[in-house]
Amino acid sequence: MRWTLVCAALCAAQPLAAQSGVVVESSIFVEDGQRLSQLEPSAELMRGDRVITVMRWKAPARGSYTVTNPIPRRLALESASRGNFEVSTDGGTNWQLVSNPERMPQGVTHMRWRTGAGEGRLTYRAVVR
Template sequence: MRISWLMAGLAAAASCVAVAQDVLPITRSLFLERAEADGVSLEPADVLRRGDRVVLVMDWDGRTGQPFMLTSRVPNTLAYQRSGDRAVEVSVDGGRNWGRIGSLRRGERLAAPEEVTNLRWRIAAADGATMRSYSAIVR
């Protein structure tokens, strides 16, 4: 199954985050995760198939000097698995309610990672990192 529209959508969704009066351009990249004898490798994704494991990376150029919120919608064609940052907050209802995986509920039960619809990271002014990532499985 070819999912080129997913990749095109991710490339076109190069977002920007407003930081005070400035705009911080965010670059998004999509990588295919491959299991190898000596570990795992990541390679740029050009064709995706159901069941493929992918890593989405959002990065920006340098520190802003100000705190900001980085948010990302999880495409419907992906099932979220985990983030590269434990401080990620997630939503399972399109961004109306936020919390940690394991604390959000869907009715009477705890929400599963695959039900995550949105992610957000609070980036501190002194945070030296210039990227955040998450992994998912192609539905």
């Protein structure tokens, strides 16, 4: 069975909301063996497809910021490129620290992390449910 995923949830280079002028862009790629291919806005995915999301941000010159990213409902997180961020499994009400990025809790609905000034990147792997 093929699913058409909503463009807003899985659109390449889609800006995300962030605190105090932090600009965040998210790009999603399909993992096909050794090859990655960027998704188009109306791409179709099959249950079990593996995807990689790359989030890039740029924060203003001064300060510390919190970035919160909702996870599309059809994605089950597997791992991330780094630890020391938080995840929520209840829509952002409660949060738990992820120190080992290879062991993600099930049912993650949101991620959040702290960043200072400048640019950064976080990637995560997920499977389409």
